[in-house]
Amino acid sequence: MSMPECRKELKKYFNHLMSLVEGLYAIIITDRDGVPVFKVSTENAPELALRPTFLSTFGMATDQASKLGLSKNKSMISTYSAFQVVHLNKLPLIVTMVASSKTNTGMLLALERDFDNVLKDMRAVVDIS
């Protein structure tokens, strides 16, 4: 069965967002346990960063970080020697961006605005009702 038309559109939209920032390898939208709702990635993305064990860590980390007395945690940036990972807290959804360490972090953070349009509707997917 081929992918439904609207899913293709969604993929196109996210691929476009991904192309706006040089060195952005993957955008993954998951629930708080790291179960993927939607994702786009290039072949440059490290496979390990797309695994549920990795994706679920932010859900827990953001909960703990919110208790530091600095109010709710909004985003986390982790940098490694070759990659950087930006997580956005959009609970019940979590956005994870995997990029090259050379990538402009400010540009990644600025994508938040573009995500907000789509995430608003996507929230309903993980809502248990």
Add this chain to the structure above:
Amino acid sequence: MEKALERQLDETMNNPGVVGVLCADKQGLCLGARGTGERQTCGLITSLAETAQKLHPDESSSPVISIETDNMQILIKSKEGITTAVYKSST
């Protein structure tokens, strides 16, 4: 700690016509903003400065970028990895 930078931004704002200032580091992360300078655009501005620099890879000093719109002029320049943008109203 960062008081000198804050003062510097405030002083820049006092210049005639200046309506906003932005300052960002190499990673496009905002170091300071005043007036119309939106923190969200720091990444974009750093990336612009970087791209413009690529046009002149041999040049030791970075270029000045001017973006003109109907009611605003944005001047961008980076120095030693720090990008500064000044927003001037054109009226």
Add this chain to the structure above:
Amino acid sequence: MGNCCCPSDDKGFQEQEPDERSSLIGNHPGSSNSPRLVPRSERTPGASRSDSFPSPQNHASQRGDEQSALNRILHQTASNVIDVAAIDARSMEQHEYLDKARQYSSKLTMLCNKTPIPSRPHSLPSGVGNPHAILSAPPLSQADIQFITQVADRTAQTLKEIKVKHKEDLVVPFGVP
């Protein structure tokens, strides 16, 4: 060990569930404001609050109330504690994970059929209404170039002066006599 109690000054947490707590304190004359001595090990932000609750000699119905209120406090205190050791305790079964992923996928397809996908953001701003005027205007003035160069120089200079000031200890011992 790895645990660290957060101060109760986070307004977001406290103001979310003030309901039962506040009403109970007000209703019972038995409650006193002078705190009874609590052993150090028990003294947490939530526990110190429980001092103002009535003693258990009250009516049975109120007892249930009290119990649930206490439970709630216990719960909240527990959730306010940063427990590093417990972080990797929770893990999902493989089949549960796959089930959920499949469920999300079908729900997303259903949803995206209904709601339109926003148009792609434009890479270029709309710019000026009258390009002719801009193009025929004199190029960037020398004064402007000098101005931005000066500002950039000064900013780079001040950035060098940024240093971390050591103010307080990085490690704070808790409850060590």
